[in-house]
Amino acid sequence: MVAPTLWVAVGLLVFGVAMAYFVFATFLFGAGYQPTPRRSAERMLRYAEVGPHDTVYDLGAGTGAIVFRAARTYRARVVGVEVEPIRVLVLRLRRRLGPFGDRVTIRWGNLFRLDFRPATVVTAFLWPGAMARLRPKFEAELPDGARVVSHCHRVPGWTAAEYDPETDVYLYRWPSARNPPAESGAVTGGT
Numbered sequence: 001m002v003a004p005t006l007w008v009a010v011g012l013l014v015f016g017v018a019m020a021y022f023v024f025a026t027f028l029f030g031a032g033y034q035p036t037p038r039r040s041a042e043r044m045l046r047y048a049e050v051g052p053h054d055t056v057y058d059l060g061a062g063t064g065a066i067v068f069r070a071a072r073t074y075r076a077r078v079v080g081v082e083v084e085p086i087r088v089l090v091l092r093l094r095r096r097l098g099p100f101g102d103r104v105t106i107r108w109g110n111l112f113r114l115d116f117r118p119a120t121v122v123t124a125f126l127w128p129g130a131m132a133r134l135r136p137k138f139e140a141e142l143p144d145g146a147r148v149v150s151h152c153h154r155v156p157g158w159t160a161a162e163y164d165p166e167t168d169v170y171l172y173r174w175p176s177a178r179n180p181p182a183e184s185g186a187v188t189g190g191t
């Protein structure tokens with residue numbers, strides 16, 4: 001007979017491996033998993049002045065902290081793209097069971113392969129390297145007037161129109177974000 005303590009140890013090990021997979025496995029793609037804090041998500045959507053006429057692309061949708069807030073509170077159309085299949089399942093379940101699911105599209109795939117041309121707002125909480133890779137794609141595909149809001153990390157080389165240190169959120173307006181800073185308070189730089 002196997003001692004109960006051994007079962008507990010095996011259970012903890014399996015749980016630990018599962019959690020490590022869930023949080024860290026997607027680092028290589030562009031970021032691990034951490035939900036955007038509620039206040040930061042709210043700041044991002046308010047900075048971008050999201051409304052019913054917007055199409056919000058959440059790059060790396062996680063379990064939907066931004067996706068469902070944008071659809072429910074701001075009535076936007078939202079496309080959430082996520083590479084990790086368990087999170088995609090959670091997103092699709094939330095979409096099916098919650099309100100305003102008809103305004104939400106969930107795509108399972110790599111955000112770097114997405115066409116950003118239909119987006120009026122882009123939200124991101126990704127690793128600095130991913131933000132650097134995104135910049136040329138933003139510049140090639142975003143329509144004039146689009147807003148990019150990022151939690152924690154800048155778009156390197158772009159000038160932010162706003163930065164909120166309390167929630168660590170940057171707002172960029174395309175195409176003026178590629179101009180050097182003109183006003184005091186504009187934020188530029190690397191990561």
Ligand SMILES: C[S@@+](CC[C@H](N)C(=O)[O-])C[C@H]1O[C@@H](n2cnc3c(N)ncnc32)[C@H](O)[C@@H]1O
Binds near residue numbers: 109
């Ligand atoms: C820090 S979480 C942000 C979660 C979400 N935006 C939110 O509001 O809570 C980053 C997410 O990006 C996903 N991700 C990382 N690289 C990706 C890629 N190349 N394509 C799609 N999703 C990616 C990760 O799986 C993770 O769920």
